[in-house]
Amino acid sequence: MIGETTLKKPGLVPETLWDIEHYKEVGLYFYLEATKDILPNGRVNVENHGEMIMLGSYSYLGLIGHPEINAAAKAAVDHYGTGTHGVRLLAGSLKLHNELEDRIAQFKQTEAAITFSSGYVTNLATISSLLRKGDTVICDKLNHASIVDGCLLAMAKFVRFRHNDMDHLERRLQEAGGNGRKLVIADSVFSMDGDIINLPEMVRLCRKYGAYLMIDEAHSIGVLGETGHGIEEHFDLPPDSIDIKMGTLSKAIPSAGGYVAGKKELVQFLKHEARAFIFSAAIPPGSAGAAKAAFDVIEAEPWRVKKLQDNYDHFAGRLRQAGFDLLYTETAIVPVVCGSTDRAALLAKHCQDRGIFVQAVVAPVVPEGQARLRACVSAAHCIEDINYCADTIIEGGRQLGIIR
CATH class of the missing domain: 3.40.640.10 (Type I PLP-dependent aspartate aminotransferase-like (Major domain))
Structure with missing residues (x-):
């Protein structure tokens, strides 16, 4: 009708809890990347990234594809x-x-x-x-x-x-x-x-x-x-x-x-x-x-449980020895505490650029100031890849000042 007024609608979605667009703009957004193929030994083929060591999977015993x-x-x-x-x-x-x-x-x-x-x-x-x-x-x-x-x-x-x-x-x-x-x-x-x-x-x-x-x-x-x-x-x-x-x-x-x-x-x-x-x-x-x-x-196949624990012990042991705070983890989940959101995102990118699929987890999922890499080892990982991942994280941690 002529002269009828309409109420302006607020935005469909509220403001996000963290600035997604900023992290996309600066090249630090790696979430929702699509896996094309699941490969042996805890590796994956990721769209636009190629073959990577999967350090974020919940397939703790390496049973996917069994x-x-x-x-x-x-x-x-x-x-x-x-x-x-x-x-x-x-x-x-x-x-x-x-x-x-x-x-x-x-x-x-x-x-x-x-x-x-x-x-x-x-x-x-x-x-x-x-x-x-x-x-x-x-x-x-x-x-x-x-x-x-x-x-x-x-x-x-x-x-x-x-x-x-x-x-x-x-x-x-x-x-x-x-x-x-x-x-x-x-x-x-x-x-x-x-x-x-x-x-x-x-x-x-x-x-x-x-x-x-x-x-x-x-x-x-x-x-x-x-x-x-x-x-x-x-x-x-x-x-x-x-x-x-x-x-x-x-x-x-x-x-x-x-x-x-x-x-x-x-x-x-x-x-x-x-x-x-x-x-x-x-x-x-x-x-x-x-x-x-x-x-x-x-x-x-109970050997898989033993292999998982051995991989965790080796990986976590190397990171702790280098000076990383891994909180109180005793299991396949290894929180590599970085502190700030930016440090965690930068360390994650350091790893991703070198062929390691690992994600930064930041506030509000974890407390402010305890942003981290959430690394998960698997029974499928070989010791060479475990060592490569540890070396890469340690190198990046030193460059970013997370560890000395």
Whole structure:
């Protein structure tokens, strides 16, 4: 209509948390680079960069491309096709899904297991569906974003304790009192620091104060324990130490999805109450077949776990000896602390220009002043490449004044 006024709309997207365009302009943006080929010995062929040593992959055991796992994925596609008919409760459940869940339960020594379409939604759905008003969820300060988001979505009281500080956890449990259920949640291995949660003390405190315990094993399956069975094996604890065992199928397990393993009553509840299970399509057959086979391979080839630990010891040992701060890492995740965002971005580019695929991780993902390279070693890496990566990082660190 003539004379009608319209309101001016604000921008569609808010301001980003860091200046992406600036880092693109100065040539320090390396994120979302496309891999064309996955090569042997922990190497990749990257579009516009050529062959690089992959130092950022979660394929801790080097199982991507394993012939037995590939064959299982292909057989599943040949038998079932590329997708499912829909959500599991209606038409999307395959015999293969039940077999995978049985295999996970066997691997984690629980009564049952449930699978979800991703690790992120596994945490989101499990935490938000289990907790009610009057309950309390107590969370390690450095837990993964998916855990935090699940806690925020839940109706329970949400409190945190200082990272791996068991005295502070005990105070939080005391403050929660006796009303409602208490759920304590922590990562087993912390994704940006590489350190391990003090599980024995968490188990003791949860039992003392009548709390349930949930552990996210995204970065510990295939990594911790002499045979890669995870954090309980690492600490030589009985299999009933953890009430809710969460894990992913996309890291040491070279597939996609997430799982929760525990008692039958827990799994039955989640299959009928967790919204991401009820309203999301099932894991595709190829992914389910690959994941099931991967658990078999881990048990059949325990040398991979030993090779991973040896590679970590050598790589981290060389960087520490050179003067780098690697925080408290004990696992395949090696945080090479640089300090400022610019220093981390410049050291990452120094490595990328010399054929190493490694990323800078900066605030707000990590605390301001603790920007870092997030390097991940693999059982697939040969010692020559491990040494080359260490030499390159040390050289760049000295040039940038990160180390002397």
